[in-house]
Amino acid sequence: MARKDVFEFLVDGTSGLVPGDVSGKALIVGVCSAGEVGKVYYLGKRSDLTGLLGTGPLVDxxxxxxxxxGQDSTVLAVPVAGSPGGTISTLKHTGTGPEARASGLPGGNADVIAEIVDAGAPGVATCKLSKDGGATFGVAAAVPANGQISVADTGTTIVLAAGNLMAGDRYRYSVRGPIGPVTRIGLGPEITAAGTVKAGAEVVLQIVKGGDRNEGQYRLSVDGGDNFGPYRTIPVDGQIPVADTGVTITCPAGDYPLGSTYQFDLLAPVPTIADVIDALTIPLETVDPEFVYVVGPSDSVDWAAMGALADDLWNRHRPTFFVCEGRLPAAGEDLNDWVTALKQERMGFAHRFVSVCVGFGEISDRTGLRKLRNAGGLLAGRIMEVPVQRDIGRVRDQGITGISLPEGYTEAMQSELEEAGYITLTRYAGLQAVYWGTARTMADSTSDYQRLEVLRVTFKAVRLMRLQALKSLKDELGDPLQGADTSGLAYLRANLENALDTMVKAKPKELAGYAVSIPMDQDFVNNGVATETTLIGIPIIDTIKLFSSYVYAGGKFDPRMAA
Structure with missing residues (x-):
């Protein structure tokens, strides 16, 4: 016989708590000059970014x-190994001969022109090369029989399509290494720049007092002349460090006239996709973000790899999307060429869990510098700030602070890029600020998940429902003949509805409603329980049409007369 006493028991799982929300939690990976590759840094607004991570694209x-x-940002940063930056612009062909492309790795600075001198097939035809934009040409030489013309000291090769080459045809492209060519405005000795680039910059060195070393003075800018540092004397050894970029300017002995200006660009180091995936391996085992933001220019090969990683995370019950940056225009490439190249890059790729930001411009940071950058950092901050159902470009949230669009950027360019699936920047007539366009994913045109807010709402709902459904795993089903009211199924359904109620009752609403169904014509014993959930989203106003008419007061069509 049982002992007579009072026995205590805890009944768990009835409080209504709904865990699992990771909205606004970002894992950001990029190149920086300090920090440990692959290590997670848990950052806040007061973190000493320079002390922890040094300088570079990630810190920018x-x-x-x-x-x-916003005020409640959760930012996890992961340094990744970087490779020297550089660009090869899209090759332009003038003439009627076969097309070509530029291949290789940027190893120097050159504005390449290959001009066909004698027509004929490769091996017979001849061409002459210029590496200074046509100012000078080398001696004409035979085009190799394989149709590949190597351009010395640039790391690049012109690869010709099959066909006979035509005399007078020109093939033109530009190559830029990590340290761009120095342009001098005015008189004075030619300066040089060398070093290992740690951060991108638009360098301007201006002479503010004429003279030789240890006499003349200069001022230095790393943001294209928007902001200059203090006046300093040209050092005795002529060595001028360019802020924290890792590059040093060498000024040879000579007279530097007042007003002489030197300009050159530094291209930030970039990560390879292999380095990115390697750096993310351990962090993605230990942290669970809403999205991963990869800093640095990327292409369709990179997007495909990130899409595969997103698929793997989905299969591990951790729905996560990736935000990438598109490249900036290369040297010698105007905005029209850039838009065309991005549209071509998009062809043949689609993934609903990958978004690519191609918006760029001069962006001010918290230090006051204004540099030409991709706006991916502003996008990531915006995603973290707004609730999951909100379009990032909602006008009443005001425009983007501290960015100016590149000169020549048109509505047609924005429309074409957005139609291709990219996240863009835009302006509206009558408003002065810059705004985000539609928050697109790279999903195919048949997908329901072409918009980022749809993906965010769905991912949040899936995460919440999974944890609630786990409460019913291994539970007694009950008697199926009692229908959906059977104890085990009713408990499962109640928990799923409780999860979605948190989104419906959120302020502001994240869902308009939902419908949870458990079909009863299932083989529960052999197949388990299948539930069907319909998430009812909140529409976004993308277009407003204003129809206006004009009538005379007191006339037949005055709507007041009908009253």
Whole structure:
């Protein structure tokens, strides 16, 4: 016989708590000059970014994230190994001969022109090369029989399509290494720049007092002349460090006239997709973000790899999307060429869990510098700031602070890029600020998940429902003949509805409603329980049409007369 006493029991799982929300939690990976590759840094608005991570693209974008990410940002940063930056512009062909492309790795600075001198097939035809934009040409030589013309000291090769080459045809493209060519405005000795680039910059060195070393003075800018540092004397050894970029300017002995100006660009180091995936391996085992933002220019090969990683995370019950950056225009490439190249890059790729930001411009950071950058950091901050159902470009949330669009950027360019699936920047007539366009994913045109807010709402609902459904795993089903009211099924359904209720009752609403169904014509014993959930989303106003007519007061068509 049982002992007579009072026995205590805890009944768990009835409080209504709904865990699992990771909205606004970002894992940001990029190149920086300090920090441990693959290590997670848990950052806040007061974190010493320079002390922890040094300088570089990752630090630049983190400045943007914290400027726009709201008051409750959760930012996890992961350094990744970087490779020297550089660009090869799209090759342009003038003439009627076969097309060509530029291949290789940027290893120097050159504005390449290959001009066909004698017509004929490769091996017979001849061409002459210029590496200074046509100012000078080398001696004409035979085009190799394989149709590949190597351009010395640039790391690039012109690869010709099959066919006979035509005399007078020109093939033109530009190559830029990590340290761009120095342009001198005015008189004075030619300066040089060398070093290992740690951060991108638009360098301007201006002479503010004429003279030789240890006499003349200069001022230095790393943001294209928007902001200059203090006046300094040209050092005795002529060595001028360019801020924290890792590059040093060498000024040879000679007279530097007042007003002489030297300009050159530094291209930031970039990560390879292999390095990115390697750096993310351990962090993605230990942290669970809403999205991963990869800093640095990317292409369709990179997007495909990130899409595969997103699929793997989905299969591990951790729905996560990736935000990438598109490249900026290369040297010698105007905005029209850039838009065409991006549209071509998009062809043949689609993934609903990948978004690519191609918006760029001069962006001010918290230090006051204004540099030409991709706006991905501002985008990541915006995603973190707004609720999951909100369009990032909602006008009443005001425009993007501290960015100016590139000169020549038109509505047609924005429309074409957005139609291709990219996230863009836009302006509206009558408003002065810059705004985000539609938050697109790279999903195919048949997908329901072409918009980022749809994906965010769905991912949040899936995460919440999974944890609630786990409460019913291994539970007694009950008697199926009692229908959906059977104890086990009723408990499962109640928990799923409780999860979605948190989104319906959120302020502001994240869902308009939902419908949860458990079909009863299932083989529960052999197949388990299948539920069907319909998420009822909140529409976004994308277009407003204003129809106006004019009538005379007191006339037949005055709507007041009908009253």
């Amino acid at each position: 974008r983190l400045q943007h994230v914290f400027a726009t990410g």
